[in-house]
Amino acid sequence: MASGVSPEEIVLSEGEVLALARAFLMAHGLGEAQADAMARTLCAAQRDGCTSHGLQRLPGTLDTLAHPAFNRHADPRPEAVTPAVIRVDADYGFSILAAERGLPLLIDSARTLGVALLAVNNGFHSTALWPVVEEIATHGLAALSMNPTHDWVAPAGGTRGALGTNPIAFAWPRPGRPPYVFDFATSAGARAEIAQRRQRGETLPPGWGLDAQGRPSTDPAAVLAGSMLPFGGHKGSALATMVELLAGPFIGDRTSRQSAAFDGGVKAAPCHGELIVAFNPAILAAATGDSEAAAEDLFARITAQGARLPGDRRYAARAAARRTGIRVPKALYERIRSLTPPQT
The missing domain is CATH 1.10.1530.10 (Malate/L-lactate/L-sulpholactate dehydrogenase, four-helix barrel)
Incomplete structure (x- = not known):
């Protein structure tokens, strides 16, 4: 062993x-x-x-x-809507394949134009966001990704679900080093982590969720049956709302509420859209100085204090x-x- x-x-x-x-x-x-x-x-x-x-x-x-709309043999094909906008319909399969197939066009467009976006539609999403943005960053680009989920999260000051856990991931390229990457839910805790704590018989930190009556609770089962809370109060609530809009109506896809309704009680992974944006730091930085050195100086100032980079x-x-x-x-x-x- x-x-x-x-x-x-x-x-x-x-x-x-x-x-x-x-x-x-x-x-x-x-x-x-x-x-x-x-x-x-x-x-x-x-x-x-x-x-x-x-x-x-x-x-x-x-x-x-088991969801009646799920397509086991989905074959997503990316299309260039404009030189800077790529769309991939996941064809009601898992969204990760659609995202992977859209990356080559996204990367090429961002390198040439400075910024490009990839809209993934109609995908069942159950994976982390960081592998995709990390991959983009290995090509010398910065990347941002986000998606809604189901309306499991109450807004700040509310008592019932209206928002998703709505994760955001970001990556920044670092020559000779792995990219700087973060990926976190805009809820106080990830739903999968709450489920893990329930399995282990553990309680939740205060402020993670409410029971079905809208009362604060540290019981994972009660929170899963009630509603989660955003991190940082109104700040997390506002970020989650931004994700709802940019990865929902902006790309012509479902909000978390619409995704939950589409599920119809099957308890499948949420089916919705995902927005991925790639940026080429070299285009603007070429006229203003050494962006690599400035970024590395920032990271060094963080780690020199004993802090850990995401x-x-x-x-x-x-x-x-x-x-x-x-x-x-x-x-x-x-x-x-x-x-x-x-x-x-």
Whole structure:
């Protein structure tokens, strides 16, 4: 047993985690291209210690596959609406494949024009945002991504859901280093984390949510049945509203309320849009100075105080996983295996 691995865990290689996820998805009828895209993203999250967005999400994909609108064989094709605007209809499959297929056009446009945006429509979304913005940043571009979810979150001062958890991710390129990346929900806590705390029998920090009667609660089950709260009060509420508008009406897709109505009680992953914007710092910076040096000076001033840059913990977990393997709870591994029917 590897050092520090508990008896309740097993250690797998990256290839084994990919194969586990891919086999599960394809055994349940998901097309090869979608299965590959989902497996890569779930594996990346598990590898980087983001377990709430890793293999834990696999069993829940069965609810999404059961949605009457879900398309197991979706084949999204990107189209250039204008030189700076790319659209990809996910065709009611998982949105990650549509996002990946739109990236080459987005990256080329941003390099040439300075800024470009990618609108992903009609996608069932259940993965983290950071893998996509990190990929964009490896091409020397900054990136911003956001999407609505379901109306699980009460606005600041409210008592019932009106907003989604509405994550925002951002990446900045760093020559010779991994990009600066953050990815967080505009709710006080991610819904997946609340679900994990319920499974572990833990309570929530105060200020994370309300019960079904609109009263503050630290019980994960009560909050999941009631409503979550935005982080930072009115500030998080305003950011969540911005995400609703930019990744909803702006790109011709659903708000969190409309996404929940579309679900129809199936409890699938939210089906909505995603907005991804790429920026080329070199175009404007070429006329004003060395943007790379200025950015690195900023990062150095943060870390010199002992503060951690967002993403550093993930990069450390990634390096450790590549040395010693990826840890997976035995119970989760066995559940995934038991839910994977043999392929004929």
